[in-house]
Amino acid sequence: MEDVLDIVKNIQNIYDTPNYFEVLKDFERCLDELDLYVYKNWEDGELAMGPKIGRHWVECTFIWPRKDMPDPMGGKRLLDYDCEVQYKKTTMTVARKIKKPDDVRPGTKKGKLDSKPIWAVTIKMPKKLMADLFSAYAEENYIETGLEPKQEEQPADTVAAPAVDPAAAGGAV
Secondary structure (H helix, E strand, O other), rough: OOOOHHHHHHHHHHHOHHHHHHHHHHHHHHHOOOOOOHHHHHHOOEEEEEEEEOOOOOEEEEEEEEHHOOOHHHHHHOOOOOEEEEEEEEEEEEEEEHHHHHHHHOOOOOOOEEEEEEEEEEEEEEHHHHHHHHHHHHHHHOOOOOOOOOOOHHHHHHHHHHOOOOOOOOOOO
């Protein structure tokens, strides 16, 4: 499926494009707000591909070692919010750590390539869900969104307002 070089290129692309980084933060915030991380091994996933931004969806693929499969109940929880979740058993090509001369590829100074078994989980999240959760997050944490919050006058505001002395204001008594 993947090799480490593809993952590094994906991460470089995220850092080079500020919008991707913002979308990825919103994606992760949604996973957190939907309480996905209470399920076993979900917090240990590593981003492999994405975010792929479509018209109505944002898609990311995360990987785990085969022995540390994320709890499928977490994926089931995402289905309740119209997300699509796909699990796939696959392998990832990684360079072997060089500990002895047999670990070196012939004619190079690089380690031999090994296939490592992994779980790849692709999550396709609706943009509407991300927007709804972000607006709730912005209201809760008072993030400046450019929209003016509706302010209603409270009874305490009228009591606390200073009384205007007509003589001090320049008016005739």
